[in-house]
Amino acid sequence: MDRYRFLSPLSRASGLGSAKAGFTHWWAERITAIALVPLTVWFAASLIAHSGSDYQAFIAWAGAPVTTVLMILLLLGLFWHMALGLQVVIEDYVHGEAKLWALLAMRFLCVGLPIVGILAALSIAFGKSAPL
Amino acid sequence: MVKTDALIIESSDQVPRRTLFKRFPIPRNFGVSPGSSVERGRNWPAPANATRIKAFDIYRYDPDQKKNPRLDTFEVDLDDCGPMVLDALIWIKSRVDPTLTFRRSCREGVCGSCAMNIDGGNWLACTRFIEETQTPARIYPLANMRIIKDLVPDLTHVFAQYEMVEPWLQSKTAAPERERLQAPEDRAALDGYYECILCFCCTSGCPSHWWNGDRFLGPAALLQAWRWLTDSRDEAAGDRLDKLEDPFRLYRCHTILNCTRTCPKGLNPGKAIAEIKKLVAKRHG
Amino acid sequence: MDRISSTRPRPLSPNIQIYRPQLTSVLSIANRITGVALSVCAIGLVGWLVAAARGPRAYSWFQGVIGAWPVQILLLIATFAFFLHLCGGIRHLVWDSVRGFELRQIYSSGWAVVAASVLLTLATWFLSLTIGRVV
Numbered sequence: 004m005d006r007y008r009f010l011s012p013l014s015r016a017s018g019l020g021s022a023k024a025g026f027t028h029w030w031a032e033r034i035t036a037i038a039l040v041p042l043t044v045w046f047a048a049s050l051i052a053h054s055g056s057d058y059q060a061f062i063a064w065a066g067a068p069v070t071t072v073l074m075i076l077l078l079l080g081l082f083w084h085m086a087l088g089l090q091v092v093i094e095d096y097v098h099g100e101a102k103l104w105a106l107l108a109m110r111f112l113c114v115g116l117p118i119v120g121i122l123a124a125l126s127i128a129f130g131k132s133a134p135l
Numbered sequence: 136m137v138k139t140d141a142l143i144i145e146s147s148d149q150v151p152r153r154t155l156f157k158r159f160p161i162p163r164n165f166g167v168s169p170g171s172s173v174e175r176g177r178n179w180p181a182p183a184n185a186t187r188i189k190a191f192d193i194y195r196y197d198p199d200q201k202k203n204p205r206l207d208t209f210e211v212d213l214d215d216c217g218p219m220v221l222d223a224l225i226w227i228k229s230r231v232d233p234t235l236t237f238r239r240s241c242r243e244g245v246c247g248s249c250a251m252n253i254d255g256g257n258w259l260a261c262t263r264f265i266e267e268t269q270t271p272a273r274i275y276p277l278a279n280m281r282i283i284k285d286l287v288p289d290l291t292h293v294f295a296q297y298e299m300v301e302p303w304l305q306s307k308t309a310a311p312e313r314e315r316l317q318a319p320e321d322r323a324a325l326d327g328y329y330e331c332i333l334c335f336c337c338t339s340g341c342p343s344h345w346w347n348g349d350r351f352l353g354p355a356a357l358l359q360a361w362r363w364l365t366d367s368r369d370e371a372a373g374d375r376l377d378k379l380e381d382p383f384r385l386y387r388c389h390t391i392l393n394c395t396r397t398c399p400k401g402l403n404p405g406k407a408i409a410e411i412k413k414l415v416a417k418r419h420g
Numbered sequence: 421m422d423r424i425s426s427t428r429p430r431p432l433s434p435n436i437q438i439y440r441p442q443l444t445s446v447l448s449i450a451n452r453i454t455g456v457a458l459s460v461c462a463i464g465l466v467g468w469l470v471a472a473a474r475g476p477r478a479y480s481w482f483q484g485v486i487g488a489w490p491v492q493i494l495l496l497i498a499t500f501a502f503f504l505h506l507c508g509g510i511r512h513l514v515w516d517s518v519r520g521f522e523l524r525q526i527y528s529s530g531w532a533v534v535a536a537s538v539l540l541t542l543a544t545w546f547l548s549l550t551i552g553r554v555v
């Protein structure tokens with residue numbers, strides 16, 4: 004509960020002033036969205052094409068250089084877009100100190116998970132027994 | 136006829152005849168603080184001789200009683216009453232309960248005083264036909280506002296947000312001897328924006344303003360911001376954009392477009408905000 | 421917490437509790453819910469890649485999990501969520517270029533997004549089931 008404070012209406016409305024930011028976030032959300040349109044459609048189409056195929060056939064596809072590059076791009080775009088989007092969702096609904104923790108946890112996931120995914124994609128590509 | 140069965144709404148005055156949900160499927164007092172939850176009020180029956188009767192559920196709040204807001208049901212004699220929702224409110228005030236409190240002035244949709252939530256959408260009571268309302272008609276004050284009494288919201292904060300966009304012509308160039316000239320095309324750029332009557336139907340209907348209204352300026356103020364940004368005679372575009380470019384003030388708008396759906400003047404705050412975002416993008420690259 | 425401040429604490433009039441659901445707000449919240457759901461799917465995607473990288477046994481275990489019918493139903497929902505978010509996202513990109521803001525366009529594009537998502541979901545599942553059976 005906030006203590007009631009006697010502030011003038013204008014002081015309440017102006018708060019801490021403009022952060023003079025927000026454009027970069029908004030713009031990156033759009034850029035990643037545009038990148039994700041072909042990448043996700045490619046991914047969905049590949050999944051359809053490989054439904055029911057066995058491990059060998061699947062690895063042959065997943066280990067191909069084109070697949071690896073596209074997969075890494077997909078992971079980067081996806082988790083970047085996801086971090087931007089979830090940030091807005093958290094800022095909208097979570098207030099107070101919980102907001103900081105929620106943002107922190109979300110960002111760790113959005114940095115960590117794509118790294119794991121990229122390592123997995125690379126180890127499929129280079130046929131190493133996976134480090135994971 | 137503005138009541139429609141069409142799936143495609145073409146203008147903001149259209150009311151769907153049928154809706155799957157009258158309200159979002161959440162508990163009635165979901166997330167409502169104890170002092171704000173609405174309780175069942177009393178019934179006010181129609182006069183004995185009335186034949187065409189219509190019920191109105193109306194939000195009541197009396198600051199002099201230490202009680203929660205309540206929902207009263209009034210029966211209105213339609214044969215004794217004008218055609219608009221505002222007429223019904225006036226009829227109730229003069230025939231049934233003189234304490235019913237609401238704002239009105241022009242009764243023709245130009246002053247913006249009588250904005251309220253009618254059947255779940257914000258609109259002007261003076262330009263909504265009783266015929267177009269559900270039975271019982273549901274009359275609440277503008278959504279998400281601090282309530283002074285009954286249907287009278289405290290607009291202090293939203294007017295302060297309006298003040299923040301400095302809605303006046305700013306120019307460093309010395310005033311000319313005669314009027315400031317403006318090409319007809321430049322004047323036309325103001326059409327659809329200068330007509331705003333500051334009823335705040337849009338801001339009150341914007342979910343983003345519900346959750347972050349302390350920091351997000353809301354569609355009404357942002358439409359006015361665009362009205363000055365796009366005025367060829369104004370010289371403060373850069374300063375205006377500086378003050379707007381903020382993750383909350385401007386970018387909390389998620390293009391939900393409840394604002395455009397509800398504007399009783401048929402204006403397009405959602406589009407105005409998209410124009411501002413485009414302008415910010417333009418000066419970044 | 422006092423979300424909007426005024427000069428005196430007063431009751432807050434209801435907002436989402438009374439506001440009529442409209443295509444505008446419903447599709448917006450749908451875009452958001454699908455976004456969050458797809459974030460969960462993204463975690464699954466990484467798990468799937470890791471399983472594939474670890475070898476045939478881990479991979480076939482993962483495929484087994486995916487093949488279970490409750491997971492299949494979740495996947496069907498996820499497919500719909502994906503297409504709704506994709507089509508809704510494209511609608512947003514068009515808006516960001518300040519196009520399509522007339523109410524008529526807002527409503528037609530909204531219903532188009534819903535229809536396209538349903539059709540694309542059905543097409544995806546039809547294709548993947550038929551291809552899966554052929555191979």
Ligand code: SF4
Binds near residue numbers: 354389394395
């Ligand atoms: S378009 Fe923006 S301002 Fe309008 S209702 Fe939506 S979030 Fe609010």
Ligand code: SF4
Binds near residue numbers: 334336398400403404
């Ligand atoms: S834009 Fe429309 S709804 Fe919003 S304050 Fe102005 S007239 Fe009212």
Ligand code: FES
Binds near residue numbers: 241242246249
């Ligand atoms: S009384 Fe003036 S707008 Fe309704």
